[in-house]
Amino acid sequence: MIVIENVGPRSPGKIRRQGRKRTLWGVLFGLMVLIYGSHAPLIALTKVHGQVPFNPSSCVVMIELSKLLISLATLVFTGGTSALYAAPPLVRVAPYAVPAILYALNNNLVVLMQDYMDPSSYQVLSNLKIASTAVLYSLCLGKRLRPSQWWALGLLMGAGVCHSYSSLDLGGRVKAEGPGLHITAWGLFLVLLYCCVSGLAAVYTEKVLKSQKLPLSLQNLYLYVFGVAINGISSFFVAGDKSFLEGYSGVVWAIIAGQAANGLLMSVVLKHGSGIGRLFVISCSMLVNALLSWAVLGLQLTPFFLLPVIMIVLAAFMYYR
Numbered sequence: 001m002i003v004i005e006n007v008g009p010r011s012p013g014k015i016r017r018q019g020r021k022r023t024l025w026g027v028l029f030g031l032m033v034l035i036y037g038s039h040a041p042l043i044a045l046t047k048v049h050g051q052v053p054f055n056p057s058s059c060v061v062m063i064e065l066s067k068l069l070i071s072l073a074t075l076v077f078t079g080g081t082s083a084l085y086a087a088p089p090l091v092r093v094a095p096y097a098v099p100a101i102l103y104a105l106n107n108n109l110v111v112l113m114q115d116y117m118d119p120s121s122y123q124v125l126s127n128l129k130i131a132s133t134a135v136l137y138s139l140c141l142g143k144r145l146r147p148s149q150w151w152a153l154g155l156l157m158g159a160g161v162c163h164s165y166s167s168l169d170l171g172g173r174v175k176a177e178g179p180g181l182h183i184t185a186w187g188l189f190l191v192l193l194y195c196c197v198s199g200l201a202a203v204y205t206e207k208v209l210k211s212q213k214l215p216l217s218l219q220n221l222y223l224y225v226f227g228v229a230i231n232g233i234s235s236f237f238v239a240g241d242k243s244f245l246e247g248y249s250g251v252v253w254a255i256i257a258g259q260a261a262n263g264l265l266m267s268v269v270l271k272h273g274s275g276i277g278r279l280f281v282i283s284c285s286m287l288v289n290a291l292l293s294w295a296v297l298g299l300q301l302t303p304f305f306l307l308p309v310i311m312i313v314l315a316a317f318m319y320y321r
Contacts, residue, residue: 025273028265032281035262037288039255041296046251053247057235059256060107064231066260068224074217093222095208100226102201104234109194116187125183125191127160130279133199137275140203152318153276156283159311162304163286202278206270216271220264276319283312 134153293299
C-alpha cells in the first residue's frame with residue numbers, strides 16, 4: 001500500500017491523480033484477494049473421489065513458467081528488449097535466486113508438515129507468518145512501525161487464528177469423520193520454520209525489487225527463470241506416479257492462470273508498495289475463501305464468521321490511518 005502525505009495545499013489535478021492512484025490500488029487489492037480466496041475452492045472442485053487428479057509439483061512449474069512468459073512478453077511490448085541482448089552481470093542476477101529457493105523450500109515444507117500435524121493445526125499455526133513477516137520487515141528493511149501498527153498486525157494475526165478455529169467444525173462433519181487435532185514437536189518446529197521462511201522470502205523479494213533500478217518486467221524475468229529451474233528440478237524428484245500434465249482440466253488451467261496473475265500482481269505491490277499489504281491481502285482472502293466454500297461447496301459458515309471480519313477491518317483502520 002502507498003501512504004500519501006498531506007503537505008501544503010493540493011491542486012485539483014494532484015487530488016485527481018491521488019484519487020486515481022487510490023482507485024488503482026483498490027482494484028489491485030480486490031483482484032488479488034479474489035484470486036487468493038478462490039484458490040482452495042478451485043482445488044476442491046478438481047478432486048476426483050477425494051483426491052487431486054494432477055501432479056501438484058508440475059502445477060507449480062507451470063505457474064512459474066506462465067509468469068516467466070508473461071514477464072518476457074511485457075518486456076518485449078514495453079520496448080525493453082535491449083536488456084536481453086547483453087548478458088547481465090552475475091552480481092545483478094544472483095540475488096533473484098534466493099527468493100526462488102525460499103519459495104521452493106516453503107512449497108516442500110507445506111507437504112512435509114502434513115505428516116506431523118493435522119491440517120487444522122497447520123491452518124491455525126500458519127498465521128504466525130504474519131508476526132514473522134512484520135518482525136523481518138522491521139529488522140531487514142529498517143521500517144519503523146508505530147505501536148498502533150504493531151497492535152494492528154497482532155489483531156490481524158488474531159483474526160486469522162479466530163477464522164481458522166471457527167472453521168474447524170463445519171456442521172460437526174470434520175470432528176465426526178476426520179482425525180483429531182494433533183501436532184508433534186517436529187511438526188511445531190517445521191511450522192515455525194515455514195513461517196520464518198515465508199516472511200523472509202517476502203521481505204527479501206521486496207528488498208531486491210526496490211534496491212535495483214530496473215524495469216519490473218525485467219526483474220520478474222530474472223526471478224522466474226530461477227523459479228522455473230528450481231521448481232523444475234524439485235518436480236523431477238517428487239513427480240510420483242503421475243505424468244507431468246496428467247489430470248489437467250479447465251479448472252486446473254484456471255488455477256494456473258490465477259496464481260500466475262497473482263504472483264505478478266504481488267510483485268507490483270512489493271516493488272511500489274509494502275510487503276505488509278501482502279498480509280492484509282492474505283487475511284482478507286480467508287474470508288473470500290469461506291464465502292466461496294459456502295456458495296460453491298456447500299460448507300457451513302459458523303456463527304463466529306463475522307468476528308474475524310470485524311477484526312480485519314479494525315486492523316486495516318489502525319494500520320493505515
